[in-house]
Amino acid sequence: MSTHLAPVPGSTTIDVALKIWRYNSETGDRELKDYEVEAPDWATLLDVLDLIKDRVDGTLAYRKSCRMMICGSCGMRMDGAAVLACKTRMYDIVQAGHVPVISAMGNLPIVKDLVVDMDPFWKKMKAMKPWLEPGYEEPPEGKEFHASQQQMNVIHKEALCINCGCCVSECNAMESSPEFLGPQALAKGMRFVGDPRERAVVERLEDYNSEHGIWECTRCYFCNERCPKGVDPRDAIAKLGAESIKHGIDHDMGAKHANWFVTSAKTTGWLRETELVPKTQGVVSSIAQMKFAMGLAKRGKVPPPIPPHVAEDVRQSRALYDIVKQQGRDGALGIVQGEHALGRIEFAEEHGTKTSDPEVQPGVEPPHAEG
Amino acid sequence: MRKVAYYKGCLASLSAKELDTSTRALAPKVGLELDELESVTCCGAGDIHEAEPDYYLHLNARILAYAEATGADTLMTVCNVCTLNLRQANYQLQIDDALRERVNRNLEAVNVPHYSGAVEVKHLLWLIAEGEGYELLKQAAHKGLKGLKVAPFYGCQILRPSKLLGFEDPDRPSSLEAIITACGGEPIDYPAKIKCCGFPIIQAREETALGELIQPIEQAKEAGADAMVTPCPLCHLSLDAWQSKLKKATGKDFQMPILHLSQLIGVAAGLEASELKFKRHVVSVQPVLEKLEA
Numbered sequence: 311m312s313t314h315l316a317p318v319p320g321s322t323t324i325d326v327a328l329k330i331w332r333y334n335s336e337t338g339d340r341e342l343k344d345y346e347v348e349a350p351d352w353a354t355l356l357d358v359l360d361l362i363k364d365r366v367d368g369t370l371a372y373r374k375s376c377r378m379m380i381c382g383s384c385g386m387r388m389d390g391a392a393v394l395a396c397k398t399r400m401y402d403i404v405q406a407g408h409v410p411v412i413s414a415m416g417n418l419p420i421v422k423d424l425v426v427d428m429d430p431f432w433k434k435m436k437a438m439k440p441w442l443e444p445g446y447e448e449p450p451e452g453k454e455f456h457a458s459q460q461q462m463n464v465i466h467k468e469a470l471c472i473n474c475g476c477c478v479s480e481c482n483a484m485e486s487s488p489e490f491l492g493p494q495a496l497a498k499g500m501r502f503v504g505d506p507r508e509r510a511v512v513e514r515l516e517d518y519n520s521e522h523g524i525w526e527c528t529r530c531y532f533c534n535e536r537c538p539k540g541v542d543p544r545d546a547i548a549k550l551g552a553e554s555i556k557h558g559i560d561h562d563m564g565a566k567h568a569n570w571f572v573t574s575a576k577t578t579g580w581l582r583e584t585e586l587v588p589k590t591q592g593v594v595s596s597i598a599q600m601k602f603a604m605g606l607a608k609r610g611k612v613p614p615p616i617p618p619h620v621a622e623d624v625r626q627s628r629a630l631y632d633i634v635k636q637q638g639r640d641g642a643l644g645i646v647q648g649e650h651a652l653g654r655i656e657f658a659e660e661h662g663t664k665t666s667d668p669e670v671q672p673g674v675e676p677p678h679a680e681g
Numbered sequence: 682m683r684k685v686a687y688y689k690g691c692l693a694s695l696s697a698k699e700l701d702t703s704t705r706a707l708a709p710k711v712g713l714e715l716d717e718l719e720s721v722t723c724c725g726a727g728d729i730h731e732a733e734p735d736y737y738l739h740l741n742a743r744i745l746a747y748a749e750a751t752g753a754d755t756l757m758t759v760c761n762v763c764t765l766n767l768r769q770a771n772y773q774l775q776i777d778d779a780l781r782e783r784v785n786r787n788l789e790a791v792n793v794p795h796y797s798g799a800v801e802v803k804h805l806l807w808l809i810a811e812g813e814g815y816e817l818l819k820q821a822a823h824k825g826l827k828g829l830k831v832a833p834f835y836g837c838q839i840l841r842p843s844k845l846l847g848f849e850d851p852d853r854p855s856s857l858e859a860i861i862t863a864c865g866g867e868p869i870d871y872p873a874k875i876k877c878c879g880f881p882i883i884q885a886r887e888e889t890a891l892g893e894l895i896q897p898i899e900q901a902k903e904a905g906a907d908a909m910v911t912p913c914p915l916c917h918l919s920l921d922a923w924q925s926k927l928k929k930a931t932g933k934d935f936q937m938p939i940l941h942l943s944q945l946i947g948v949a950a951g952l953e954a955s956e957l958k959f960k961r962h963v964v965s966v967q968p969v970l971e972k973l974e975a
Contacts, residue, residue, distance in 0.1 A: 390872075391852055483877075483889055485892070486888075487886070526889055528882050529837065529882075530837045530876065531838065531841035531842050532841060535851060542842070544842075552731055552733075555731075555733075564885040564886070566885075567885050570728075571725055571726060571728035572728075572732050575722050575740055580695070583692075583695050586884070602925065605925060606922055606963065609962060610696065610698065611696045613696055621719075621720070621721060622719045630736070630787060630788075630791055634735045634787065644733070644735040644737075645730070645734045647773055647777065648777040648780050649777075
């Protein structure tokens with residue numbers, strides 16, 4: 311199977327040592343086994359697993375398909391961090407003398423060795439209705455639906471997802487609450503909420519504002535850190551929150567919590583901490599928290615709201631709010647500001663150039679680097 | 682002395698005043714002259730970023746503009762969440778000239794100074810974990826910690842996303858360990874030191890948050906820590922104040938003292954009790970102090 315991996319005579323090879331957590335779900339047996347193989351110096355983790363399976367131990371189980379970071383099959387953990395095996399080069403690791411530990415992804419049941427059961431993952435993705443809801447205005451006969459680059463920038467990163475599960479593997483909220491929809495599903499949801507052709511935006515946002523939806527994200531940013539494709543799922547979840555509030559869907563305690571920060575900034579400048587609990591949870595629930603709050607108050611952790619702690623020149627931050635609200639960068643559009651693509655478009659609009667122009671025109675030699 | 686603009690944020694102004702007093706007392710000992718920003722507001726804590734993202738950007742641009750107006754090249758934070766929010770806004774403003782121009786026009790309309798994009802946002806931890814700050818720290822920590830076993834707890838938003846933070850390896854950070862060691866303590870290693878304390882959802886999803894919070898405290902306890910230290914007042918609040926809720930939910934009474942970074946160094950540097958303000962903690966720090974006096 312791995313003839314392409316056979317070292318070519320005279321080429322450089324490396325000796326790769328790995329430890330792999332083997333697991334048998336039928337017996338529950340778990341064992342950390344050592345492996346060492348000779349591999350080409352360009353070998354990825356996936357290439358090394360292929361060599362081990364081919365030459366050392368045919369019973370090793372892992373998923374793979376495309377070998378080029380597009381199918382999303384080979385998600386697994388290296389030293390506790392989720393990676394795509396096909397994207398992870400071994401050369402530097404070997405040179406550093408490090409022996410990495412390979413294990414199955416987290417937050418999903420293990421079937422065997424490095425293979426996880428993706429059913430819970432697909433169920434959550436399906437719950438997002440990952441398709442465009444019909445009903446949008448059909449373009450005239452023979453024409454395409456035209457979406458501007460600026461509109462598509464809002465979901466550019468979300469559209470890069472390959473469903474590998476690396477983000478889900480590391481999600482801290484999901485470790486504590488397995489029902490949380492999680493970073494992959496919510497990023498997929500944003501991909502449709504932000505699509506200019508989508509006609510069920512409000513219904514989607516209502517759905518995603520559920521008990522285990524948008525507002526259960528704990529902002530640990532592991533998903534952004536691990537995603538091998540740059541989707542930045544946490545940013546997608548923030549976009550869903552911003553779109554929800556823009557559409558007036560703010561019944562969740564998470565949305566109320568977020569809105570109270572806006573109110574605080576506009577009125578006193580600093581967070582009005584003591585009022586945050588009743589403004590988030592409501593008065594009845596806050597009374598239930600009274601005993602806990604009294605304990606904190608004894609230690610000065612519940613600053614009295616009167617007189618309020620007012621920032622100097624707070625009038626400026628109030629005035630800024632009114633100015634900003636008139637400029638129409640609400641919702642997800644506000645979050646993608648400053649990303650490179652959007653910057654280029656604003657530049658082009660001001661300078662009258664078309665951004666759809668390719669950088670190199672047909673028939674014109676592209677510039678070559680010197681040397 | 683290195684002059685830095687000092688942004689203390691909401692918690693150090695209110696419920697975590699002990700963070701502010703200990704930071705101020707420590708600063709000159711580690712070569713920092715603090716120029717405190719007065720005309721500033723909350724950074725939005727990720728919440729305004731989610732509710733009103735354009736307003737979030739302007740509030741943070743305003744903070745950065747006042748920092749630049751002090752003449753310092755660095756804005757020092759003492760909170761993970763402030764650090765990420767300010768660095769994220771700074772990044773947006775730095776890479777997009779048209780955006781920065783629009784924001785500056787809006788700032789000008791309300792008489793806020795112009796922001797050029799030149800300020801760097803750095804957490805106190807980063808200023809003392811290497812270079813001259815670290816050398817001065819070693820000298821300042823003359824009283825030592827007598828081998829006190831301290832579990833470093835980083836929290837999330839000083840490590841991830843690393844493309845916006847990037848001070849150290851987000852999976853194998855070592856700055857807190859270096860500081861604990863320099864102060865004469867013994868750093869304790871445990872897996873959850875880089876995980877989430879649950880604070881951002883502790884009000885909206887308390888059960889989920891408590892399921893996160895228990896991990897670092899339980900692991901630190903099992904690893905034999907006398908205390909935990911964190912660079913973030915939000916982590917501090919959940920680790921310290923919500924321990925009683927963990928006890929109620931799980932029956933486990935950890936009694937784990939939680940120190941702010943500036944307090945841990947402050948103890949080793951001999952700061953006064955009035956500057957450390959341990960009485961403001963919910964879980965008593967007394968066992969730590971007794972161990973050091975023994």
